[in-house]
Amino acid sequence: MSAANPQFRLVTSVYQKTLNAYLYIPWNSCHSNDSKRAWVKGELIRYVRICPKESDFAKIQTVFMVRLRERGYPGRWLQQIFEEIKYKVERLTALKPIARDNATGDPVLHVLKLTHNPIWDGLDLNPLWREFNETWKEFGMGYPELQFMASFKKPHALGDRLNTINRETLNTYHTSIAAPV
Structure with a gap:
């Protein structure tokens, strides 16, 4: 098996434990909006890096949005942040070594x-x-x-x-x- 062989590909996906309660920082916490915005964007970028297909990213992005809404995050606020992270744009830079x-x-x-x-x-x-x-x-x-x-x-x-x-x-x-x- 050669690493350069095109028949073999490494495929990744977002793994989430079944017992994870997804107790993200609640919206009404004392964290600044900038802190909340930064970690939400960071999580979305992490999903871009892990998901090999845009459709996989879209699914996990939707699930993430629902979980954040359950923690009290305003929909419009979230929508603005989610619109900033474009899969095709972020994917190009997310996989480059630092x-x-x-x-x-x-x-x-x-x-x-x-x-x-x-x-x-x-x-x-x-x-x-x-x-x-x-x-x-x-x-x-x-x-x-x-x-x-x-x-x-x-x-x-x-x-x-x-x-x-x-x-x-x-x-x-x-x-x-x-x-x-």
Whole structure:
């Protein structure tokens, strides 16, 4: 059997466990619409990559839509996202290997760690990434494939600070009453 033999083809399909409850993130969760949109698109692209035929993709796409509607997702919102993912267009890029930039084979990704601020929700960070790239090139450290990403952590809330103070107070109290006499 030769790998180049056209009689033999590897055929894939989406496997879904029978006991899977498909408890996707509910629409009314505190996740941002951008987060929900990103994972829905990501799942659709994964289906494009796995399904060898457009008809297989159409079937799983319909099932996925029904499951999301059952989790409270608005139909029009979903329809807009589903229309963005075209099987014939995505299939061409979904099967291409990802270019790797270093010896380990991992993409070089520079992460800017920030504390979340709601003001940044509508902020386009692309000009910032371009400026970083230009500055790095100027100092001989950059190259065209340089990638940047922002990672946001939850800001400290008053409740977090009170919990820390309460824990310290309780530890001090327990230490004082447990001290040998």
